[in-house]
Amino acid sequence: MNDAQRIQGIQVITRAADILRVLGKNTDGLSLGQIANQVELPRSTVQRIVSALSLEGFVATDGGQGRIRLGPEIQSLSKAPVFDLRARLRPVMKEISAATSETVDLAVLEGRKMRFIDQVIGSQRLRTVSSIGETFPLTTTANGKAALACLDETAAEKLILSELSENPEFDIQLGPLLKELSRIRAGELARDENDHTDGVSALGFAIAGHNGDVFAISVPAPSSRFVSVEPDLRKCMEASRAAFLKT
Helix, strand or coil, X not given: CCHHHHHHHHHHHXXXXXXXXXXXXXXXXXXXXXXXXXXXXXXXXXXXHHHHHHHXXXXXXXXXXXXXXXXXXXXXXXXXXXXXXXXXXXXHHHHHHHHHCCCEEEEEEECCEEEEEEEECCCCCXXXXXXXXXXXXXXXXXXXXXXXXXXXXXXXXXXXXXXXXXXXXXXXXHHHHHHHHHHHHCCCCEEEECCCCCCEEXXXXXXXXXXXXXXXXXXXXXXXXXHHHHHHHHHHHHHHHHHHHHC
């Protein structure tokens, strides 16, 4: 292989990676023209690369609307780090639950939502329990705010504005929320005090995986108990986070 062929091969890989990244950010799918516009390539070039990716299962086409999405093969590959970090975080969840008797949730940032993927149920008689697989918003939950704080300011603001435009009933002001995210980036735990569900409050923190995935541990509790347990809960979660980050 001569230098020109080597450079051409690298260029194709780079272009394919750009297309996959664009599709990863647009989970509803895109047309060939939309992809071409976002990656700034000719439509014919995008079509050739998409066809090759489709043969390998890395992208798939919606038969109804013809929109292109990430395919089953790349989605299968993406699960490996998710479950690896999930396994690493479960002892942290157990530790927090054992120390506080509270339920501890694990969620992953998935598109524009937080999806619950694991849970350790606490021993408190009055507790809050969500269903595995359930999705929750970003701007009104402790795990959502924690995840937003793991993103750069531009990406976080884009997700916030998108969510608020789709949910005009949310009583959220952009300025105060961005200031709150700055404090979370500086080390504060994320907080939800009756924001998402009246009568339920929570603290949370997020961990970014090596591949860019963002996972959040949160501890919800009935608001009637949250006021009294918050100081000890905060200390426990901060210590657990610090210990995990050292590993």
